[in-house]
Amino acid sequence: AQTVTQSQPEMSVQEAETVTLSCTYDTSESDYYLFWYKQPPSRQMILVIRQEAYKQQNATENRFSVNFQKAAKSFSLKISDSQLGDAAMYFCAYRSEIQGAQKLVFGQGTRLTINP
């Protein structure tokens, strides 16, 4: 079974600086997707960014980018120019491409604090 590990329970960064959240995963599959979700205090789960495993190019969405290392099974999230609104829990998630097994498996989460 696939597992997702986030080794940093908490991180903090000064406003306007850059922070990187770590995520590793375990799978024997070759085709899959990886996601980062943001959960602010409102509790809503918000998709931040997605990465397709067969694409070597790292995904970017404005200030958010990933460093995807397929061989190392690593998928870190970089947030540039951190803003107060970035404060939230961040979850890394894995989704298999196998038909009938397309369930998201989540990591334990990293709580990000932005210091003004």
Add this chain to the structure above:
Amino acid sequence: NAGVTQTPKFRILKIGQSMTLQCAQDMNHNYMYWYRQDPGMGLKLIYYSVGAGITDKGEVPNGYNVSRSTTEDFPLRLELAAPSQTSVYFCASSWRTAGYGYTFGSGTRLTVV
């Protein structure tokens, strides 16, 4: 533009009571899911459905039941509530294709006392 709608948003149950958490989506998604999130933890899959009439257990199904009579609705039933079921419950839906991720509801905070 409703997306995934969960009701209620909050609920307090007494031990041994039963209740149904409602979930509805209007995006014609095939797949629907129920997750629970314990304090400070990630989400764990309770049950999922790949289409009307088809459901299957996830990682933590004990104490719960589901049904999927229509594409839109996927209610979660708690029988004989226990304090261990105190959690935040999320319903989600998705297309069959894995790359689209999930659309989540806003969650139900359940406390069993």
